[in-house]
Amino acid sequence: MFDVVVLFFALGVFARLVKSDLRLPEALYETLTIYLLLAIGLKGGLELSRQPLMDLLPQVLAVVTLGALVPLVVAPLLRLAGLSPVDAAGLSAHYGSVSVVTFAVALTAVQRAGLPHEAHAPLWVAVMEAPGLVVGIVLARLALKRADAKQGRIRWDLLAHEVLLGKSVLLLMGGLLIGAVAGDAGVAPIKAVFIDPFKGVLALFLLELGLVAGGQLGALKRHGLKLVLVGCSLPPVLALAGASTGHLLGLQAGGVALLATLAASASYIAAPAALRVAVPQANTGLAIACALGVTFPFNLLVGIPLYLHLAPHFAR
Amino acid sequence: MFDVVVLFFALGVFARLVKSDLRLPEALYETLTIYLLLAIGLKGGLELSRQPLMDLLPQVLAVVTLGALVPLVVAPLLRLAGLSPVDAAGLSAHYGSVSVVTFAVALTAVQRAGLPHEAHAPLWVAVMEAPGLVVGIVLARLALKRADAKQGRIRWDLLAHEVLLGKSVLLLMGGLLIGAVAGDAGVAPIKAVFIDPFKGVLALFLLELGLVAGGQLGALKRHGLKLVLVGCSLPPVLALAGASTGHLLGLQAGGVALLATLAASASYIAAPAALRVAVPQANTGLAIACALGVTFPFNLLVGIPLYLHLAPHFAR
Amino acid sequence: MFDVVVLFFALGVFARLVKSDLRLPEALYETLTIYLLLAIGLKGGLELSRQPLMDLLPQVLAVVTLGALVPLVVAPLLRLAGLSPVDAAGLSAHYGSVSVVTFAVALTAVQRAGLPHEAHAPLWVAVMEAPGLVVGIVLARLALKRADAKQGRIRWDLLAHEVLLGKSVLLLMGGLLIGAVAGDAGVAPIKAVFIDPFKGVLALFLLELGLVAGGQLGALKRHGLKLVLVGCSLPPVLALAGASTGHLLGLQAGGVALLATLAASASYIAAPAALRVAVPQANTGLAIACALGVTFPFNLLVGIPLYLHLAPHFAR
Amino acid sequence: MNKHPKTKLTLVAEAALEPRLLAELRRHQAHAWTISEVRGAFPEGDRDGDWEADRTIEVKVICDTAVADAIAQAVLSKYAPHYSVVLYFSDVTVLRAERY
Amino acid sequence: MNKHPKTKLTLVAEAALEPRLLAELRRHQAHAWTISEVRGAFPEGDRDGDWEADRTIEVKVICDTAVADAIAQAVLSKYAPHYSVVLYFSDVTVLRAERY
Amino acid sequence: MNKHPKTKLTLVAEAALEPRLLAELRRHQAHAWTISEVRGAFPEGDRDGDWEADRTIEVKVICDTAVADAIAQAVLSKYAPHYSVVLYFSDVTVLRAERY
């Protein structure tokens, strides 16, 4: 049976398809984003306070590498699917980064299924947001250079600032640190806000995402069936890479599922924003339609249940 | 003793009357609306999952008929009170529809009083929103036709879309379906957001409604005492019709009180919006002043306690 | 160890200093303000319902006097520090009033420390907001008169309206009354919104305040070290006055700490707004930099722990 | 840098009209516009509701004078009688004339 | 379709001034206006607070040139010395002249 | 009351450009401006995303014609090729010319 949050997503998609006037106010959407990032960070931070940081270093290095390699694999595949060099690189940057909401859904699914997992997994999210994004941007810039020699230089300092000190990494890392420093006793008084309502807030967020994803149908039609095929076939491939990395790291079953989900998910908030700044020539409309309109629902409905199902085979 | 939520309403009215700068941000107001509709729907949906749907058909037909008949009775009464044909029909559409917040207050009152009730009552709200509204609009258009033969045709397709796929019916129905499909186990993890804080959120909403209702005083003065009399005398009459319908359906005491409240309540969100689209000649200012400035507080302070008190006499 | 809410403040300051794009939507900020004021009021009101109102009269008179005297002491000190007469008076108005958030942090600290305290303390907040503010404004107007004889008259009626019926006093007083009237039983059903999440909401609010305070660095630099010295040295002095008043009133240790905090805190929301209306010549930029950029973090990090530590020596 | 004269038509109206105003623009081949949420006031007329949901929008469209006139004419005859709507024209100059 | 020339006066000011600016408009018999919430920037002057509550509004009023001038004059003398306020005039044309 | 002619330059662009547009203004010594959050529409082009985060802003700056031209020129050449940006000029008159 589907998780209840998936039903909220479906309600949002339906509302948009039938052209209902239902809209979530922008301030609510922003608030939900801030909340989810902080809450996920806090959860992971509580766990961090319980274990020696040094033990995590290999994991961090492994997931960073995983994220950075994704665009190198994805971009050529997208070229084969007929995308222009710049668009292929741009879209590969989205898959190199991660979707925090997809992670949140997987996390609640893992908990519901009672799979044992590394509770510091939110740390992976934080460190996986940037590397693949940056690699994808570099690929796109190289493609541009090849097409047009007098391309301006990319401002790496601005880009690093945008990504590393952007809202999502900052709140995730901030939550992790606060959780780690405050520990269980310190976090207890704010539990009623940051822990208990987590899943209900996620449900509201998915309603909003459903509204947006439902609005991507036009873009999907314009780009043809190709985009749907791409958005559905990349996740399982990437999930396999994630699960294998999890296997090498000796993760528990839940941890494998989470890492598979992270690899398989595509960013549709941070990545498009960074691309607009760094490579405006890449078609972000196409990328959002693919990441949010296809891959996100695919992971929600098919991917996550699948990854959870297969994870035990890769687990330590 | 008054329910605490009524005190929040009073605070809002007071703040507006003394011209305080207190305002709730529009995004908060929209968020509260979305929340209440979803939460009410979910509550009812949980109950729906427990009983055979077919048993509800007679109830649904009965409450739809009740809603549709209301404007046919109310419009002539309003003509007697001196309103123009179009304004009388327009205002009757508001009484034909329902006020979700009034229902929410009645629901918490019924629960507090421990009256046994049909837990699927939110279904009545969803199906009662449209019929009376549509009948009232037809009456208004007929009145216009009589006054001016070259009136344009009404776009029923647009209107049906506006009402049936509008935010309120969509969220109520969506909540009902999600609750019915997910059942108690599925809804449990989002209880901390959609069930437990319900009454507190209702209190905030009533603060906002108090602010708006307090601002209707100017309109009330302009339209004279007449409007106050109308707004206070219609609810008991309509409540009687609602209670009788409840009696015929063999409802429990709480169910009778809820149906009486629905009949007695007047829409001040969905109805004015639909009227602006379908019959812009009708005075929505007058209608809002009456529905929100008089009938809503009347039901809150006098009506609901009264209906609860008398409901057992009509109950099965 | 720091309270967890202080860590959220630090995160906000950090985000601003590194120029992150993190912003809380304005509607969220307004919602948090409304929530905190209502929740603090409700808490105090519950306590008010338990004791004879007349017993509180001496306390009310004493704290009003305390607030009114503050600017008379602070303004001359600020003149010594080199501020212009109008700016000194204007800033003294901020110290004469109170910071509700500082109070909220002190309240949770007192509860965490298990110090016995007068649970009706929110009443002090409500009655201390206006007196010092008004005295400070009078001082500023006198300073202007001295400099320029043809100054227009101040509209006291407008000002009284702005302050006494302004959002903060209205919500605090409204919450107090609702709490007092409804009592424990009446408030119970809205506990899940107004009581349990209090500290978590406070954490979010401090994140926002951190963002704003972090943005005051520019103003601080412009005004020089002087402002930092002023903002750090006034609070302990004023706290001593507050603690002594608490001693004279025979308060419990927690009550002494709370009253010390109130005296030591400076308003950075209500006071600047009132000053803009009543004395636009006073530099509100400077006042906000001092009150929010220096005194607020000082109280958070150093002041409140200190006042709690010393309070027992002043207690009954 | 070639500057071309165009007309900016501004419509201020109750938000309920939004879909129909935009349909009117499209009907006149004006496919680009800018909308802002505003707050309005008008001398007390026959529309006196001030309920929160009673929002006001401002639509600006830059186009040829003839198009602006045609849109204004259509809006005035269809909506002005029963709806709150105000419209005015301003002269502007644009750079890439082919875009309007 | 008769077009009539009017003046649009735009005031950009700190939000604290709103009630007083509107009172000024009413005093000059301008009973209709449009307000937007905006964000502003101005060369660093003696007002340097950038606290969230420090909002800026833009008020637009379409009226006869004489009225616009009188309002501008009043606002300039009463508020410009101590408040953040900017004002400018534009020429516009309207259709139903009797409404302004 | 002396009125001085100035030019108002209006830029409507995707919000991602905000920091860079403002930097452009500063580079041309225009240190005061007004920004509004708006919603936009434009004939379907090569940018077709309509994700919530895809906001649009409107920047208005009142300055001398030469400055407005220079800003427009710079924005057009640097950003128009790859970003959504529209710009137009209007004539306005101001009172305190020294402020612009």
Ligand SMILES: Nc1ncnc2c1ncn2[C@@H]1O[C@H](COP(=O)(O)O)[C@@H](O)[C@H]1O
């Ligand atoms: N003279 C005016 N100047 C500026 N805005 C106006 C003016 N008249 C009307 N408006 C705006 O247009 C909206 C509709 O006006 P009305 O059609 O008079 O109800 C009002 O809510 C105002 O926002």
Ligand SMILES: Nc1ncnc2c1ncn2[C@@H]1O[C@H](COP(=O)(O)O)[C@@H](O)[C@H]1O
């Ligand atoms: N030259 C300008 N162009 C556009 N807007 C301006 C200009 N100067 C000032 N403003 C706006 O007017 C507000 C008040 O300006 P000031 O009186 O200079 O503080 C500022 O916050 C800006 O939003």
Ligand SMILES: Nc1ncnc2c1ncn2[C@@H]1O[C@H](COP(=O)(O)O)[C@@H](O)[C@H]1O
């Ligand atoms: N003719 C127009 N009239 C008014 N606003 C326009 C017009 N064309 C474009 N815009 C606005 O400018 C933004 C950017 O336009 P574009 O560069 O065409 O993507 C759009 O989102 C609209 O808000």
Ligand code: NA
């Ligand atoms: Na990924």
Ligand code: NA
């Ligand atoms: Na009804």
Ligand code: NA
């Ligand atoms: Na104080």
